[in-house]
Amino acid sequence: QGYLSNITSKNTDLNALSEVYEEEALVQAAEVQEKINNGSAGRLAGMVITIKDVYCHNGHTLQSASKILDGFKSQFTATPIQRLLDEDAIIIGRNNCDEFAMGSSNENSVYGPVKNAVGKNKVPGGSSGGSAVAVQAEMCLVSIGSDTGGSVRQPASFCGVIGFKPTYGRISRHGLTAYASSFDCVGVLAHSVEDTALVLEIAAGPDEYDHTVSTTNVPAYSKAPEWAEKFSVVSFENINSHEAIDSAVKQSVDRVFDKIETLGNRIHKVDFTYLNYVLPTYYILTTAEASANLSRFDGVKYGYRTENAKDLDSMYRKTRTEGFGEEVVKRILLGTYVLSEGFYDAYYTKAQKVRRLIRDEMKSLLENNDFIIMPTAPTPAFDLNSHDRNPLEMYLEDIFTVQASLAGLPCISIPNGTDENGLPIGIQVICNSFEEEKLLSFSKYLK
């Protein structure tokens, strides 16, 4: 009831939820109460969550914030969502997001932009902007977003909440709308490390429907103690003093390193060799994968179909032209280009090689050090409509988040102060593959 009343008073303005399951959530809550009374409640009993509009949820609308999925309803529930439901989580609504999770400001949505609850006409970040604002504005306790290149961490940073991306392959993607399949991760937005850990523990692990999920043991993340040992952390000097970084963000990162040093821990200072290549590599590979993944939306199988077709060919063409938004069209075109004969080796193959170099360098540093710390985003939340003319400016917002995604490493964004106008700032911590337990322990120590 509390969350519903927050939704009623705030969602018209913030636009964080594109659908509220009021009646259903109350029925679910009553059932959970019953189970609590008779001692059969699951481990998430009473945890009210929202899910990003990219997850299948049986019988419910799934639109990926796109016109092309107009009228589509899921016929099954995504594995991670089902696992949370099986432990008695209550889903109160579906989050607005960027169309097909493409964006860094949540302004590319058929439902209109989401607003950051700090006010001042700021974006919430993207693409899981609706998820971040739902947690920020207490419309739910936890939200399930998705993170391909920063979509959970960057909005978490802009909204002052925790954003967590596990190792690639830790949580099943079955039922998550594919954007770039070799990057896509299920992510968690929450206020506390404890809630994040519990949700991860329940959602993670093998799934017969997704064979990219690792069979690596799922530890009891929720029992991870606060970090208590000395440690060694990598500081990428060319990142932490990058010219695009706002001064308040710089101060926030410096504060963390000062504390680490004062307490007698080791800081390994080094430049990241491939910094200039992370964004081009990310945008070549993800647009390539997106152009293939989005070919399924053809007017035949899902959602929207044009009414102006003369024949099959014009039906495909018009459906896609009318159904996809501008950013999505741009990425399909870029992706098709880099995959086309004649350009494939120059762009796609080359980018795959660079991806491997990036991953190897990160992993080798993490063999000898415990953590990498850097800003989540170069700036705090920016103004609505301020980046809509220059796409490169918008892509620059992802400069620090795509690195962990290219390497498939687990990463968390933790709130770390505000700027002089009260805008939240987050810092990122990265760990080696499948070291989520260590990352969560360390997050408790830092927070």
Ligand code: GLN
């Ligand atoms: N902003 C990045 C992009 O547009 C990240 C998106 C994401 O992680 N889904 O690709």
